[in-house]
Structures are given as C-alpha cells and as structure tokens.
Amino acid sequence: MRWLLPLLALLLAACATPSAVGPVAAGRFVEVERIAAEGLPDQRLTIWLPPDYDAGQRRYPVLYMHDGHNLFDPAKSNFGKVWAADRAMLAAMETGRVEPHIIVGIWAPGPDRYRQYLPQFAAIRATGGIAASIADNSNGGPVVSARYLAWIADELKPLIDREYRTRPGPGDTAIAGSSMGGIMSCYAIVERPDIFGRAACISSHWPVALPDEAEADRAQVLGIWRDWLGDRLGPPDGRRIWMDHGTATLDRYYAPYQRAVDRSFVAAGWTEGRDFRSEVYEGAEHEENAWAARLPEIFDWLLAD
Template sequence: MAHLRFLIPALPPGTPPGTLFLTGEHRGWISNPEGWTFDQSGEGAMLDTEVDPGTLLSVKVRLQLPDNHVLEEGDAWGGRAPAHTVTVQEHGGVVTLNLEGWQDDREGRDRPRQSRPPRMEWNLTAPWGEQTVRLWWPEGHDGRELPLLVMHDGQNVFDEAPSFSGQSWQAADAAQARAEAGQPCLIAALTVGAERSRRYVPFAFELNEFRPGADEYLDWIETELLQALAEAFGPVPPERRALAGSSFGGLVTLYGGLRHPEAFGTLGVFSPAVWPDDFALLRWMEGRTAPDTRVWLDMGDHEAHTVAEATEVVHLTHELGAALQPQVAEVQVTIGEGHWHDEAAWAARFPAFLTWWLSGLVPAQGAGSSALAR
C-alpha cells in the first residue's frame, strides 16, 4: 500500500462548521464520512490514508453539516468544480487540494467565460419539452453553406459559464482556427439536464430507470432539428454532416450513426461509455453496416479505476475500432496520453477531430461561392 496525505491548505472563506471528508470514484461517490474524514487544524485540514499503488483516483471534498446536509466543493461561483485526479505511485506522497468554494444556489451562473460563447440560442419544441440548441459559426460568415456538426452535452461545448463542471470543449475556439485555415463549419450543440442517462443511452439500465429514450432523441435530431437548421442555414447533405459527443454522448453518437447511416456522414465518438446493459451496444452493432460513414473513435489512457484497468480500456477501444473497420468507410482511433474522462481531455482532442473531419470532406458543389464576408 502507498501512503497518501491529502492536504487542504485553506478552507474557503465562510466555510460552515461540519465534518470534512473525501469521496470519489474509489468510494462510488458516496456521502458517508466514515473512514475518510479530515483532521482540521487552523485554516486547513489533512487526511492520511493508504491506497493501492496504480490506483487512478478522481476525488472531491464534501462537508457534512450538523443537520446531516452535505455540501460538495465547488468553484468560486458556487458551481460544480472538476474532480481532483491522482495517479497513486509506489512511494505515495502529498496531494494538495485547493478548494475555491462550495456549491450553492448560485450554481455557477456568474462564472466568467474563458472561451468563445455561441452566437445564438434556439429553444425548439421536442417530445421531452423545450430543447435548447446553442449555435456557432465563424467570424465573418453568416453560417450558410457550411458543413454541419451536431454535438451532445451542449452546455459544455463552447464556454465555461454554463458548463457542468466549469470546463468546456472550447469548441468555437478550435473551429474558428479551422475556419481561418480555410475549413469553416457550423456547430449546433444540444443541451441536456437530469435526463441525460435516458436521452443518451439506448439500452435499459439502472440510471435511466430501465426506460431508454435514445431512439426518441435521435428521431427528433434527424427530423425536427435538421429541418430547422436547413430552413435557417440552408440544407446540408448527409456526407457533410457530423454527429459527436463524449461518454454517453459517444455511445448515442455511435448508436445513432449505425442505426440510420443515411443521417450523418461522420461520427465523433469520444470516450464512449459502452458498458450499459452488459455492453449491449457491442451485441447490437453486430451485422450493422454504414459503408459511407467515417468514424473518429478515441479514449484517454487514464479512463478507469487503476492503471491496469485503463490499459485494458485502451485495448478494448482498439478492439472496437477493429470491429467497426469492416462495417464503415473509415475508422480513426486516437488515444489521449495522460487524458482522464473529462472536458479538459475532450477539448485537447477536439481540434484534431475537426481537422480530420473537415479535411476528409469532398468540396460541396458550388463551394467557390463562399458565404464568407457576406
């Protein structure tokens, strides 16, 4: 076992009295302080523990109040903060946890933007209620006659202000760079909330209460959304349309692309979570083909509970790519070195995906009459 000391140099101003404790993937994110409480001293706190070497820890600090209500650490604007990540070495060591605040009723609404925001937002009617679509196109362009990228988890795609954990894909920054290199595109990002597990997972499992809703979601994208985009920005042929997402968003992207290959010519499958219902996707995709579809498939090499498990996840990703190879037109497998399962990793890999997608497109008919600077 390796000895780890988790050190909080200073608690956020205004921290109420209570029991500080550590939770994370290794504990199933439970809110029971037992065995993982910090000793508070002065302005900070400390926790000593033993952990198996090779463990990949993703952790957060929580605070149990005297009435048993539990607060989780947040960012300086009261929103959700990214987890602290640690690769446990043989010799152990000290892990410094800098806390910026606690999640509160502000929910990060005042969080400043560090990346380009969308240019506009739509609220469209969907079977599950109002669906927000966040839209971006390059500077100096009106958005027409462009390749179209539809993305899931739209609250995390562009800027940090509305993002789930204070991190974003910085998608508009990357896309603007491609536009300046002569490869512009239009991005439509679909936000999601508490029903994410139902909307994105096509198979019945605990998190969607055994009521999958991915087919309803994909049907809406392929009909209502694409029609609305065509009316506003002009029609885009399927071979110039892409669908992309991460984790469960990667799962629904691959499922959707194989379900109706005629809808999207390219799939951006980032860190796909294919495990629901005992890896039902792998059984479902057997015999399905999408002969004109290009697939970007990627994974970080730290997306598991241990280094050994992460190596196996990378191996399984290569196996998935090999299984897809005879079913589609092209598979590009990319492994992110030192990448965890988070927005920072997807932001790092997104520019390469954009370049691969846009560089592989056949120029549209009449592309010489660019909409730039209209």
C-alpha cells in the same frame, strides 16, 4: 437586424423561448432556451455561426454536438470548463483543410441525460446486473434515445436547414459527443446514415453501466455491441468516424471495449486511418479540458474535405 429573422422563425416553429443572442469576437452565438419535443424532456440549444455568416450567401456544413452547455461558455457549463468548440473550429479552419461549420450544441437535459443518450438497443438487450444498473441510472424513467435520435434527424435538422444556410446532405452533416454522448453519436451515424456522414465518438462510455470489471458483465456488454454493429454498421459508404479514449480516471476502463468495437468496424469493411480512426491519449482524463485539447485534431481529420 436581419439575423433576428432566422431566430424568430426557429423559435416560432419549435415553440422555443429565446435568451441572449449576440456577436462574439469570432462568429455569433444564438441561444434557444426551450424547445418542446414530444416524448422528451424539454430541449435547449446553443448555436454557433462562423465568422462572415452574416456577410454573404455561402452555405455551410453543420456539426451537431451533445452536451451543448459544456461546449462554449464556462459560466454555463457543469464544471466550469468547456470544449472550446468554437475555438477548435477556428483552428481547424485556419489550416485550410476544414470549411467553416455551423455548430448546433444540444444541451443535456440534466438528470435525464443518461436515458436520453443510452442507445435504445443496449437497454433492450441488457440483462441481469447491467439491466439493473441501466434502470438505476435512468432514475426510473424510460430510455428515450430512439426518440431523441428521431427528433434530431427528422425535426431539429430540417428546422436548422430551413432557417440557416446549410448544406443538408450526409457528407456535410456531422455529430459528436463524449462519454454517453460518444455512444449516442455512434448510435446516430449507424442508425441514420441517411442523415449523418461523420461522427466523433470521444471517450465513449462503451461499458454502458458503471464498469465494475466483472467478467460476466463485460462479456455481456461486448456481445451487445458486437451483435448490434454486426447487424447494423454495414460498409462505410463514405462515412467517417473518429473514436478515442484516454488512460486515466473513467477512461482507463475503455481500452478492451474500444478494441472490440474496432474489430467490429474492420469486420464490416472499414479501413482504419481512412474510414475510421481509433486513438489513445496517454494520461488523458475523462473531462472537458482533455477533450478540448484534442478537439482541433479531431476536427482536422473528421471534417476535412
């Protein structure tokens, strides 16, 4: 029963409401159904503890992932399909190149997902049709991604580090997500290199709004990313970032944006293949099965020692 102690401490510290907690064939899940976070919609977590966590005193690196409801259990996911992040981690561990990681899945807050994941600077700098689309997608609410990032970095992470046996340094702390979660992950590692040393930006929705392919809108968005990365990215300093996209459904719009982002990384002194990777998956769609198919490859490169 000792596994209840970290959970109870987590719940008390975060004013959270627990749900089912139990063992699985490989590893263990902890569900935290409600965490009150000032300035944000209520948050929810699904935490995966790797095999043998309860059997010893080893300390573990941690991977924070957005859209936590879509990571593990199809019954809890939006679309009946998941990333299978636990199985991808087990596969990466079997290679011997990746240590076991604790995975902290942060659920998206339903209709507030867009305004929580859209990087704050994009909302501030956007004008015209892009600004109007941002306002429409935010359902009239304010963009709160700066607060969300501060909550993860300064409140949630210290809580996880206190209640679980983690290795808390940036080199042992990763963040990952897809689509809007992809650009949120890029935002996190660029703005908080003191916290995050690795990031996976998967099928990142660089267009920010719905990509209608209007040249003026594309030019504006490309300029927003170029200027922000030019100001804030800096040299890698040990950081490692994975970026990718497919070529079907929504992903088919991403190539020109991704190429521009790649150029900004190179201009900042990042070396492709060593400090960052930017991959294209022909025929891959913008959906969980496609992300699940390449997640073991992502983990094998991003999280390797």
